[in-house]
Amino acid sequence: MEEIKSMINKIGKNITKTSKDIIKNTKLSMQLSSEEEKLKNLYIETGKKVYEIYSYGGNIGDFFEEKYKQMVQVEREIAIIKEKMAQNKNTNDQVDNSQNIVDKRQISTVEECRICQSCGQKNGLNDRFCLKCGRVL
Numbered sequence: 001m002e003e004i005k006s007m008i009n010k011i012g013k014n015i016t017k018t019s020k021d022i023i024k025n026t027k028l029s030m031q032l033s034s035e036e037e038k039l040k041n042l043y044i045e046t047g048k049k050v051y052e053i054y055s056y057g058g059n060i061g062d063f064f065e066e067k068y069k070q071m072v073q074v075e076r077e078i079a080i081i082k083e084k085m086a087q088n089k090n091t092n093d094q095v096d097n098s099q100n101i102v103d104k105r106q107i108s109t110v111e112e113c114r115i116c117q118s119c120g121q122k123n124g125l126n127d128r129f130c131l132k133c134g135r136v137l
Protein backbone atom coordinates (compact mmCIF):
# COMPACT_ATOMS: atom_id res chain seq x y z
CA MET A 1 0.00 0.00 0.00
CA GLU A 2 2.78 2.42 0.95
CA GLU A 3 4.55 1.53 -2.27
CA ILE A 4 1.52 2.30 -4.43
CA LYS A 5 1.03 5.61 -2.64
CA SER A 6 4.60 6.71 -3.29
CA MET A 7 4.30 5.51 -6.89
CA ILE A 8 1.20 7.66 -7.42
CA ASN A 9 2.96 10.62 -5.80
CA LYS A 10 5.93 10.11 -8.09
CA ILE A 11 3.78 9.97 -11.23
CA GLY A 12 1.86 13.05 -10.06
CA LYS A 13 5.09 14.94 -9.57
CA ASN A 14 6.29 13.91 -13.01
CA ILE A 15 3.10 15.16 -14.64
CA THR A 16 3.39 18.51 -12.87
CA LYS A 17 7.00 18.77 -13.91
CA THR A 18 6.18 17.90 -17.53
CA SER A 19 3.41 20.48 -17.80
CA LYS A 20 5.74 23.10 -16.34
CA ASP A 21 8.29 22.21 -19.02
CA ILE A 22 5.61 22.48 -21.70
CA ILE A 23 4.72 25.99 -20.48
CA LYS A 24 8.42 26.86 -20.41
CA ASN A 25 8.82 25.51 -23.95
CA THR A 26 5.78 27.40 -25.23
CA LYS A 27 7.27 30.58 -23.81
CA LEU A 28 10.62 29.77 -25.39
CA SER A 29 9.15 28.97 -28.79
CA MET A 30 7.25 32.28 -28.65
CA GLN A 31 10.53 34.04 -27.87
CA LEU A 32 12.17 32.11 -30.67
CA SER A 33 9.63 33.13 -33.30
CA SER A 34 9.78 36.75 -32.11
CA GLU A 35 13.59 36.73 -32.43
CA GLU A 36 13.38 35.06 -35.83
CA GLU A 37 10.89 37.72 -36.90
CA LYS A 38 13.29 40.41 -35.67
CA LEU A 39 16.10 38.87 -37.72
CA LYS A 40 13.90 38.64 -40.82
CA ASN A 41 12.96 42.32 -40.45
CA LEU A 42 16.63 43.24 -40.05
CA TYR A 43 17.46 41.42 -43.29
CA ILE A 44 14.65 43.20 -45.14
CA GLU A 45 15.42 46.60 -43.60
CA THR A 46 19.13 46.24 -44.33
CA GLY A 47 18.61 45.05 -47.89
CA LYS A 48 16.27 47.94 -48.64
CA LYS A 49 18.55 50.51 -47.05
CA VAL A 50 21.66 49.17 -48.77
CA TYR A 51 19.83 49.38 -52.07
CA GLU A 52 18.82 53.01 -51.37
CA ILE A 53 22.27 54.07 -50.23
CA TYR A 54 23.88 52.33 -53.19
CA SER A 55 21.43 53.97 -55.63
CA TYR A 56 22.51 57.43 -54.46
CA GLY A 57 26.18 56.51 -54.43
CA GLY A 58 26.41 56.76 -50.62
CA ASN A 59 28.71 54.92 -48.25
CA ILE A 60 27.26 51.59 -47.07
CA GLY A 61 30.07 50.79 -44.61
CA ASP A 62 28.90 52.35 -41.31
CA PHE A 63 25.25 51.54 -41.80
CA PHE A 64 25.97 47.95 -42.69
CA GLU A 65 28.40 47.57 -39.76
CA GLU A 66 25.67 48.59 -37.31
CA LYS A 67 23.01 46.33 -38.82
CA TYR A 68 25.43 43.43 -38.99
CA LYS A 69 26.10 43.75 -35.24
CA GLN A 70 22.34 43.69 -34.57
CA MET A 71 21.92 40.59 -36.72
CA VAL A 72 24.73 38.77 -34.90
CA GLN A 73 23.13 39.73 -31.57
CA VAL A 74 19.71 38.38 -32.60
CA GLU A 75 21.29 35.21 -33.99
CA ARG A 76 22.99 34.70 -30.62
CA GLU A 77 19.63 35.10 -28.83
CA ILE A 78 18.11 32.51 -31.14
CA ALA A 79 20.95 30.07 -30.43
CA ILE A 80 20.47 30.52 -26.65
CA ILE A 81 16.70 29.92 -26.90
CA LYS A 82 17.23 26.82 -29.05
CA GLU A 83 19.78 25.51 -26.53
CA LYS A 84 17.29 26.03 -23.68
CA MET A 85 14.59 24.22 -25.64
CA ALA A 86 16.91 21.28 -26.31
CA GLN A 87 17.73 21.08 -22.58
CA ASN A 88 14.03 21.03 -21.69
CA LYS A 89 13.44 18.30 -24.23
CA ASN A 90 16.15 16.19 -22.59
CA THR A 91 14.57 16.54 -19.13
CA ASN A 92 11.23 15.53 -20.63
CA ASP A 93 12.81 12.43 -22.12
CA GLN A 94 14.25 11.52 -18.74
CA VAL A 95 10.82 11.90 -17.13
CA ASP A 96 9.30 9.68 -19.82
CA ASN A 97 11.91 7.01 -19.18
CA SER A 98 11.28 6.92 -15.44
CA GLN A 99 7.55 6.60 -16.12
CA ASN A 100 8.22 3.67 -18.42
CA ILE A 101 10.18 1.95 -15.66
CA VAL A 102 7.26 2.43 -13.26
CA ASP A 103 4.81 1.08 -15.86
CA LYS A 104 6.93 -2.00 -16.53
CA ARG A 105 7.19 -2.72 -12.80
CA GLN A 106 3.41 -2.53 -12.48
CA ILE A 107 2.92 -4.98 -15.34
CA SER A 108 5.46 -7.42 -13.96
CA THR A 109 3.85 -7.50 -10.49
CA VAL A 110 0.53 -8.30 -12.15
CA GLU A 111 2.06 -11.07 -14.23
CA GLU A 112 4.09 -12.57 -11.39
CA CYS A 113 1.16 -13.82 -9.36
CA ARG A 114 -1.89 -15.98 -9.86
CA ILE A 115 -4.84 -15.16 -7.67
CA CYS A 116 -6.82 -18.16 -6.47
CA GLN A 117 -10.40 -18.11 -7.80
CA SER A 118 -11.84 -19.63 -4.64
CA CYS A 119 -9.93 -17.99 -1.73
CA GLY A 120 -8.16 -15.00 -3.29
CA GLN A 121 -4.67 -16.13 -2.22
CA LYS A 122 -1.81 -14.81 -4.33
CA ASN A 123 0.29 -17.62 -5.75
CA GLY A 124 3.44 -17.68 -7.81
CA LEU A 125 3.17 -17.69 -11.59
CA ASN A 126 4.49 -21.27 -11.75
CA ASP A 127 2.34 -22.65 -8.95
CA ARG A 128 -0.19 -25.21 -10.13
CA PHE A 129 -2.13 -25.39 -6.86
CA CYS A 130 -3.22 -22.68 -4.41
CA LEU A 131 -0.85 -22.42 -1.44
CA LYS A 132 -3.72 -21.76 0.95
CA CYS A 133 -6.64 -23.96 -0.13
CA GLY A 134 -5.04 -26.36 -2.58
CA ARG A 135 -7.42 -25.61 -5.43
CA VAL A 136 -6.11 -26.14 -8.97
CA LEU A 137 -5.04 -22.79 -10.42
Ligand SMILES: [Zn+2]
Nearest residue numbers: 116119130133
Ligand atom coordinates in the same frame (compact mmCIF):
# COMPACT_ATOMS: atom_id res chain seq x y z
ZN1 LIG B 1 -7.05 -20.83 -2.76
